[in-house]
Amino acid sequence: MSGSSTSPAHRLVRPAPRPVGRPALRSVPALPAGASDDLQAEVAVLTELLEVADQSLRRAEEETVSLTEQLQVVQAERDAELEDHLGTLGELERARAEGDALREALLRQGRYEEVAAAAEAPAGLPTSFADLWERLGTLVHVRVTADRRITLALDEQAEARTWAAKAWSGLAALESYAAHRKDGFAGGFHQFCRNPPTGARVYPVSQVAMTETSATMAAYGQERIFPALEGTEAEMQAHLKLAPRGNVCPRVHFLDDVAGKGASGVVVVGYVGPHLRNKRTS
Structure with missing residues (x-):
């Protein structure tokens, strides 16, 4: 038997060399099951609430502008109606003054019956x-x-x-x-x-x-x-x-x-x- 031969059972196995350079990273501890999904869900809910609040604020601003415009329209209509009533009142006062002048003229002429007839209340x-x-x-x-x-x-x-x-x-x-x-x-x-x-x-x-x-x-x-x-x-x-x-x-x-x-x-x-x-x- 040759002395240089060795049995496979006695063959030495050298360990693989460790890589040289960056040290090995430690593994990050895993999050509890479902924690990441819950956080994302909560963020999504808060984001949605913010969007709803923002939309509500915009609607409130638009409604405020709309109400302001409506108020201006109503005020303009009321001003026009007031002007209308003032014009009618002016015409009424003018007609009343003319009626008084005519009545006085008739009385000075002794036309009392005509004055009495004119004084009868006309239909409203x-x-x-x-x-x-x-x-x-x-x-x-x-x-x-x-x-x-x-x-x-x-x-x-x-x-x-x-x-x-x-x-x-x-x-x-x-x-x-x-x-x-x-x-x-x-x-x-x-x-x-x-x-x-x-x-x-x-x-x-x-x-x-x-x-x-x-x-x-x-x-x-x-x-x-x-x-x-x-x-x-x-x-x-x-x-x-x-x-x-x-x-x-x-x-x-x-x-x-x-x-x-x-x-x-x-x-x-x-x-x-x-x-x-x-x-x-x-």
Whole structure:
């Protein structure tokens, strides 16, 4: 047996050399099971809550801006209504002063019976459009051809009483205009209200419009053609404003057919109802 041979069982195995350089890293202790998922879930919930809070804050800011704008609109409407009432009050005071002057003149002339007759209380203003409709027969120089159903539907609105009273005042002004026109007044209804003759009943001139804009007529002119006399139809741009603003904002459209060749001698009212479409409201 050769002395150089060795048995596999006695062969020495040297250990593998340790790498030279960076020392071996210690392992990071593992987190408790589920801890990382819980933390992420909590962060997600907090993030969502912050987003909800941010959205709520933005909505609150938008609502504040919206409420401010609505308040400004309401204030503007109230200012316009106040101006309207002040104008009406001014017309009333002017009419009262004229009445007092005429009464004094009659008394100085000894015309006591006429003063007594004039002192009898006239019918008050209508309290509804149904009431107004019942009085149309008392008008001599005004013919109303408007659709009764559209007019009476205005009574469903909260402001109906005010609108009906103003509509009657407008019809009375048209009646007064037609009578004075036949007696020699030279001019249209707008001029009549701006510079009325003695004893005239007028409508606030700021609430009288004799024409529509060309853009409105081009787009919605057909809506301003209404029944006239003897089964005919006519374009009626002229109108009285019963309210300065609002969703309904009623109008009284009429045709001045008092004077001129072939005129009927009356004012024709073809529409009493909600504001018609125009280029500003459509």
